Amino acid sequence: MSALTRRxxxxxxxxxxxxxxxxxxxxxxxxxxxLLFVSPWVLGFLVFYLYPFFATLYYSFTAFxxxxxxxxxxxxxxxxxxxxxxxxxxxxxxxxYTALEVxxxxxxxxxxxxxxxxxxxxxxxxxxxxxxxxxxxVVASSMIFVWIFQPSFxxxxxxxxxxxxQGPAWFFSIAWSKPTFVLLGLWGLGQPMVxxxxxxxxxxxEMYEVAALEGAGPIQRLRHVTLPMISPVIxxxxxxxxxxxxxxxxxxxxxENPAGSPGTSTMFFVIYxxxxxxxxxxxxxxxxxAFMLFILVLAVTIGLLKSSxxxxxxxxxxx
Amino acid sequence: MGIARPQVISKPLPPLPPAPxxxxxxxxxxxxxxxKHLVLITVGAMFALPLAWMLLSSVKSAGQxxxxxxxxxxxxxxxxxxxxxxxSLPFGRFFLNTFxxxxxxxxxxxxxxxxxxxxxxxxxxxxRNSLFYVMLMTLLLPFVCTLIPLFxxxxxxxxxxxxxxxxxxxxxxxxxxxxxLLRQFFMTIPPSLSDAAxxxxxxxxxxxxxxxxxxxxxxxxxxxxxxxxxxxxDFLGPLIYINTESKYPLSLGxxxxxxxxxxxxSWIMAAAAVATVPIVVLFFLTQRTFIQGIAITGxxx
Numbered sequence: 001m002s003a004l005t006r007r008x009x010x011x012x013x014x015x016x017x018x019x020x021x022x023x024x025x026x027x028x029x030x031x032x033x034x035l036l037f038v039s040p041w042v043l044g045f046l047v048f049y050l051y052p053f054f055a056t057l058y059y060s061f062t063a064f065x066x067x068x069x070x071x072x073x074x075x076x077x078x079x080x081x082x083x084x085x086x087x088x089x090x091x092x093x094x095x096x097y098t099a100l101e102v103x104x105x106x107x108x109x110x111x112x113x114x115x116x117x118x119x120x121x122x123x124x125x126x127x128x129x130x131x132x133x134x135x136x137x138v139v140a141s142s143m144i145f146v147w148i149f150q151p152s153f154x155x156x157x158x159x160x161x162x163x164x165x166q167g168p169a170w171f172f173s174i175a176w177s178k179p180t181f182v183l184l185g186l187w188g189l190g191q192p193m194v195x196x197x198x199x200x201x202x203x204x205x206e207m208y209e210v211a212a213l214e215g216a217g218p219i220q221r222l223r224h225v226t227l228p229m230i231s232p233v234i235x236x237x238x239x240x241x242x243x244x245x246x247x248x249x250x251x252x253x254x255x256e257n258p259a260g261s262p263g264t265s266t267m268f269f270v271i272y273x274x275x276x277x278x279x280x281x282x283x284x285x286x287x288x289x290a291f292m293l294f295i296l297v298l299a300v301t302i303g304l305l306k307s308s309x310x311x312x313x314x315x316x317x318x319x
Numbered sequence: 320m321g322i323a324r325p326q327v328i329s330k331p332l333p334p335l336p337p338a339p340x341x342x343x344x345x346x347x348x349x350x351x352x353x354x355k356h357l358v359l360i361t362v363g364a365m366f367a368l369p370l371a372w373m374l375l376s377s378v379k380s381a382g383q384x385x386x387x388x389x390x391x392x393x394x395x396x397x398x399x400x401x402x403x404x405x406x407s408l409p410f411g412r413f414f415l416n417t418f419x420x421x422x423x424x425x426x427x428x429x430x431x432x433x434x435x436x437x438x439x440x441x442x443x444x445x446x447r448n449s450l451f452y453v454m455l456m457t458l459l460l461p462f463v464c465t466l467i468p469l470f471x472x473x474x475x476x477x478x479x480x481x482x483x484x485x486x487x488x489x490x491x492x493x494x495x496x497x498x499x500l501l502r503q504f505f506m507t508i509p510p511s512l513s514d515a516a517x518x519x520x521x522x523x524x525x526x527x528x529x530x531x532x533x534x535x536x537x538x539x540x541x542x543x544x545x546x547x548x549x550x551x552x553d554f555l556g557p558l559i560y561i562n563t564e565s566k567y568p569l570s571l572g573x574x575x576x577x578x579x580x581x582x583x584x585s586w587i588m589a590a591a592a593v594a595t596v597p598i599v600v601l602f603f604l605t606q607r608t609f610i611q612g613i614a615i616t617g618x619x620x
Contacts, residue, residue, distance in 0.1 A: 030444040033523055037438025040431040041454060041498065044491025048469065049457055055468035066471065112362065120355050128606075129363050132370070135602055137552040139573040140591040144369045146577070147376065147584055155372050158389040187369060239459075247461050250554050254574055273463050278559070283467050290463040297461055 059287035066283055077288035087289070089264045090272040093178065097268065098245040100182045105241055106234065109189045113196035114226070127197070134190030142254040145184045146171060171255055174265040181266070184251055192237045199233040200226065228313040235304065235312050242300055246293065249274065269293060370595070377401070377589040384584040397585065404576065404586040405593065412565055413572035420482050420557075420568055421550040427489030428497045428546050429539060435492045436501035437527045441513055451502075458495055466559070473560070480563055485556045489546075497542045504538035504615045505531060541612030544605055551598055569594055 035042065060077055062070035081087050112130055116123050133141065148155050149170035157167030168176040203226060211221045227234075249270040253259050259275070260267035269289070277286035376384055377400055379393040439451050473484045492498055508531060516526050532539075554570040561567060567575070576590040602609065 027445060030442065031446065034438050034442045034444035034447055037442065037523070037527075038435045038450060038492075040490065041435040041492030042450070044431075044488055044493055045453070045457065048488050048491065048493060049460065049465060052465035052468035052472070053460070056464050056466075059467060066474075115355065115359060115362075118355060120352065120359065122359075126359050126363055129366055132599055132602065133366060135548055135552075135598055136370070137554075137570060137573070137594045137598065139554050139570045139577075140373075140594045141369070143573065143577050143587055143591045144373045147588060148369055148372050150584070153385050153387055153389065153584070155368070155389050158387060161388060187366065243459055243461070247463070253558070254554070254577065257578070270463060277463075277467055286463075287467055290461065290466070293461045294464045297459060301459060 056287045056290050059284050060291045062284045062287075064284040064287075065281045070284060073284070077285050078292075080285065081288055081292065086264065086267065086272060090267050090269045093265065093267055094246060094248065094269040097178050097181060097248055098242065100179065101185050101245045102238060102241050104182060105186055105189045105192065106238055108186055109192040109237070110196050110230075110234070112189075112193050113200055114222075116193075116197055117200040127194070130193055131190035134188045136188070138250050139254055141184065141188060142251045145180070145187070146255055149180055149183075172262055174263045177256070177262060177265045181248070181251060181255075185245075192241065195233060195237060196230065199230040203229045229315075231312040232314060235308050239301055239304055242304070243297055246297055246300070373588045373591055373595070376585055377592045379585045381583055381585055385582075400585045400589040401593070404580075404589045407579075407586070408572055408575060409565065410569075410572060410593070413567055413569045416482075416566060417551060417568040417570075420485065420553075421547050423482070423486045424489040424550055425543050425546050427486060428494045428542060431490050431492045432494055432497040432542065433501050433532060433535070433539070434527070436498045436505055437523075437531060439498070440502045440505040441508075441510075441526070441531060442523065454492075454495055454498065462555075470559070479560060480566065482557075482561070482566075484560045485553070494542075494546065497546065500542060500545075500612065500615055501535065501538055504535055507615075508534055537608070537611050538615055540608045541615065544601075544608050545612065548598060548601075551594075 059070055061072060061074060063073050063076070064070035116127050116130070120126075136144075149157075151157060151167070151169040151172060154167075154170075156170070160167040170176050170180045207225050207229070208221055211225050216224065247270050248268050252266045252268055252271055253274070256262075256266050259271050270293075273286050273289045273293070276282045276289065375391070375393055378396045378398060379390070380395070380397050383390045383393060439447060439454075469484070470479075473479055476483075478484050478487075512530060513526050516530055521529075550568075552570065553568070554574070557568050557571050561571065564575075573590055573594055576587055580586050
């Protein structure tokens with residue numbers, strides 16, 4: 001490397017003042033050195049992302065059990081998917097969970113961040129308290145929630161019965177299982193909350209002062225100053241939480257026994273995928289599911305990005 | 320693992336802005352402040368209840384956990400639950416496996432992410448930004464889209480039932496979050512520093528290893544911390560690749576407890592506490608590093 005660098009010291013190509021940066025390195029060499037540094041990731045990308053992605057796409061057109069060669073079957077897996085009632089259930093459950101979890105966690109996380117951003121006593125304490133659940137191991141938090149929402153001896157139903165409410169069976173009720181998973185998700189929203197908090201602290205104080213001078217009340221300030229100013233962060237968090245919700249798996253796998261129960265009320269997309277791939281060894285069929293999931297995530301992300309020009313405010317653009 | 324990573328990447332806390340001096344309050348403001356506190360205390364209690372209930376339940380007798388309405392305060396305290404649940408399964412092994420998994424991936428992430436981050440920040444070359452965006456896009460790719468071919472690949476390599484499928488990718492920049500964090504940090508180091516070294520004839524690897532890395536200890540500390548928490552909490556990766564019980568990490572061991580002792584809630588909660596308390600203590604000890612971490616990732620660039 002040192003030899004290479006020394007050779008480039010001899011000035012070649014256009015006059016030094018024409019070249020903007022790194023006067024001693026020409027384009028081609030710069031690309032080579034840059035690629036050398038990022039080569040671990042490039043190799044990893046090719047082997048752990050690009051190849052398996054296209055292999056999944058290929059398997060999705062085959063019948064494959066993992067032994068022997070995959071047999072090409074055209075679009076059979078996809079047409080089977082469209083007629084599979086359990087796949088439809090899995091799609092429905094995933095949409096149900098996502099439609100509850102994403103808006104609720106966004107509103108609650110922003111709400112908590114707004115509270116923490118105000119001048120209240122003990123906010124460092126509250127910030128730590130709201131954040132800690134998000135670092136609790138996911139298996140442990142699942143165990144804790146099974147226990148506090150236990151139908152017969154759980155603390156939540158005990159508190160409800162103090163208020164003369166008969167609590168449901170939560171994780172073990174077809175109607176309540178998905179909302180209970182949403183509650184578990186809300187408990188761990190510390191990460192988006194601190195990201196919103198950081199964004200709120202980046203809003204210039206003068207903007208609030210100007211708004212207040214012009215007679216804007218707290219609600220108007222929230223609508224016309226705070227939310228537009230943090231809208232890029234909202235977009236980022238909503239995309240991340242959508243992508244994660246669509247792939248919801250671990251908690252449902254730990255908590256429900258058998259996975260997907262009660263009934264098929266927690267048969268989420270990836271739970272069904274996991275059963276098809278690793279229990280039934282329908283690898284071709286599971287690959288088709290995986291590719292459908294990719295299309296779904298892609299569509300949702302593109303849709304959000306397209307809509308974002310309507311509601312996301314970028315400071316630099318407007319000035 | 321696409322799904323697990325963003326979940327457990329523990330975004331650290333931003334520093335609080337300096338609190339403005341408290342003006343003497345008008346009565347109406349006092350009312351508003353009371354409402355704020357009421358909301359904070361209520362929500363705070365809801366956030367604290369699950370952990371408090373875990374700790375309380377973990378020292379109750381089996382009989383005290385099976386009453387309705389519930390008994391709030393354990394009487395007597397049954398500390399014995401902890402040694403008994405820990406000896407019911409080879410938890411020593413599980414801890415050791417988890418620590419090894421953490422240690423190897425920390426080495427992998429520190430080496431590969433810092434090299435890649437250097438290429439994405441301290442060097443300017445055509446195609447750099449496009450490649451960087453490709454790297455960020457991989458965060459959106461669902462993990463199931465690559466899982467089956469990777470599993471088959473690892474099976475041919477004889478890696479199934481070992482930690483290699485989880486460890487080896489970290490040496491190839493699989494931790495996008497760490498790379499991003501280090502890149503953001505590297506960008507804050509003045510370019511003149513590298514230029515001065517280049518004038519003196521230093522090559523890029525020398526600048527990376529002797530100038531940039533020593534200046535990046537705080538960022539590396541954040542990366543190590545996040546990677547440790549990620550591995551400690553990881554369930555999905557080991558679930559897919561580890562089959563033999565003696566090779567289980569803590570997370571899979573815990574899931575065994577939940578399956579084996581379905582009614583012994585004090586044991587289950589003691590096991591949950593064993594996995595949770597160390598990570599919470601670690602969080603309290605390293606809050607500063609957490610704060611630095613988010614300050615770095617929050618920078619624009």
